Amino acid sequence: MIAVINYGVGNINAFLNIYQKLNIKVSVVQSPSDFNNITHLILPGVGNFDFAMQKFKNSGIFDLVEKMVLLKKVPILGVCVGMQMLANNSEEGTESGLGWISGQVIKFNAKNINSKTPLPHMGWNDITITNANKILLNLHNNPKFYFLHSYFFNCTNIENSISDTFYSEKFTSAINYENIYGVQFHPEKSHENGIQLLKNFSQI
Numbered sequence: 001m002i003a004v005i006n007y008g009v010g011n012i013n014a015f016l017n018i019y020q021k022l023n024i025k026v027s028v029v030q031s032p033s034d035f036n037n038i039t040h041l042i043l044p045g046v047g048n049f050d051f052a053m054q055k056f057k058n059s060g061i062f063d064l065v066e067k068m069v070l071l072k073k074v075p076i077l078g079v080c081v082g083m084q085m086l087a088n089n090s091e092e093g094t095e096s097g098l099g100w101i102s103g104q105v106i107k108f109n110a111k112n113i114n115s116k117t118p119l120p121h122m123g124w125n126d127i128t129i130t131n132a133n134k135i136l137l138n139l140h141n142n143p144k145f146y147f148l149h150s151y152f153f154n155c156t157n158i159e160n161s162i163s164d165t166f167y168s169e170k171f172t173s174a175i176n177y178e179n180i181y182g183v184q185f186h187p188e189k190s191h192e193n194g195i196q197l198l199k200n201f202s203q204i
Contacts, residue, residue, distance in 0.1 A: 007059040010044025014188035045081030050093030083182030102156035145185035
């Protein structure tokens, strides 16, 4: 069963709606008693890095999630700020990240962006698959996804980057290390490509 982690940050219902339409079992987890028969985890996130990290660590389920991911190797997908939380730290704040995939979250240099409103990077953009990965199978040619962010994940090990995107500079838009996945874009808002990606994740 897919479990969407509810720690007070992120759009829970959009994920539920997609999986229900796909006839894939899905639930919301927000207390230790919710974790029976869970096979996959989704960590959503929006807004400020420090706020999201504090909410997650104080959620009452952080230790359980970490044990499932690091010891039991349950697949997890971090989305948007949920992906950024997988890093060691972020320029956006002072909180430590999870450190599950080595890297630092850094801010776009707005001076290099030729746009009336350079940040956040908002709207549809292409991803380029850089390392073949099960989570990116069967997408449309030149797949587009919906983005909304001002910071991005800078991988310590480039082999953990599985797709990149260009917005004034090339940046990593999806990552994977062992059972841990992250996407900077919002698959739950990305129509057919997003639905396919979430279906792929459920089959990992």
